[in-house]
Amino acid sequence: MRRTRVCTMSIRLRPTRRGTACVAITAGVFLLTASALTPTFVADRLVKIPLSIEAATVSTGTAELLDAAALAKGTLTVDANVPITVNQLVTVQEPSNADVVTLQSAMQMTRDDRSGQAAIVNASVDLVTVDRRTGTAVDEPVGSIQSSSDKPADPVAHEGHQFKLPFDTQKQSYPYFDTTLRESRDLDFVGEAELEGLPVYQFHQQIEPALISGTVSVTPSDLGRDGTAPVTLKRFYGITRDLWVEPVTGAVVQVEQHYRQYLGTDVNDPQAITIIDVVPNFDPQTLSEQVAFASKYKNLIQWGTVYGPALGAVAGLLLLAGGIYLGVTSGRHRETPPLLIEPKRTAEENAELMLS
Secondary structure, eight states, X not given: OOOOOOEEEOOOOSOOHHHHHHHHHHHHHHHHHHHHHHHHHHHHHHXXXXXXXXXXXXEEEEEEXXXXXXXXXXXXXXXXXXXXXXXXXXXXXXXXXXXXXXXXXXXXXXXXXXXXXXXXXXXXXXXXXXXXTTOOBOSSSOEEEEOOTTSOOEEEOOOSBSSOOOSSOOSSOEEEEETTTTEEEEEEEEEEEEETXXXXXXXXXXXXXXXXXXXXXXXXXXXTOSOSSOEEEEEEEEEEEEEEEETTTTEEEEEEEEEEEEEESSTTOTTOEEEEEEOOEEOHHHHHHHHHHHHHHHHHHHIIIIIHHHHHHHHHHHHHHHHHHHHHHGGGSOOOOOEEEOOOOOHHHHHHHHHO
């Protein structure tokens, strides 16, 4: 009898456990390494003040105002309940690079009950170079402040923060620069709050009235006082400032400032003449825009430095543990036995088989 030849073939229908273990371990190590490096990589790009800033804000309020036009004619007149709008535009100037950014703030306060040049209460252009990571002013180049269109800007050394607080803002005090005094004072943390659903920190700065440049000489009769000798009035300034800051980004979401300037013989003159007394804050549209910007930037930073790396680390640990388990247990399982396949016989071989 003729024996039929049988061919054996080993067909692997799926990867071996050891091979799967190697892939899982490799992927797990990769994810863990990437998770460890990603926060630094992302922070180097995201946790910096952008070089493409063009931020316009609008603040509104009601003020008591000394009528500058009437004063020029020798009459002291203080208008009450004057609607005020403060427009500010912050843009990036040179020098700006990977480490520093120069910010220019153009601000103009106008009274809405007048038009043209007569509507302008004051205007200024402030220029400062800050560290892109900390947000604090740098020593060089020296900043400047221009408060009159017909005079050049004055070189002014800036200190501390001004347009924003640091990334990862803490519940503490920060030096905050005041452009009128041209020096920094403490901005103190006072509590937590929420604006349009966004958690924020509230900070407060109190600057008591202080003498600043500028005097006015008037006759006693203009002040309702006795005598004939001219009275020299000095100019004083004080402000109460509240900032609401998104802590991850340090972005200022809302600002409210009680700004006051007045003329008096001394800081506590009971008959002081108000130059301006106003409490402007961001209008509703500006507030919503600031909240939207801070929320978006906050999410980018958190996903790039916290959530994303954390998810990658968890996935890496799971893959690494699974790969090790498969590798350890793979020796306990036998390989899939070869599948015996009898090849198809030809007609001649079938005939021989029948005759045998």
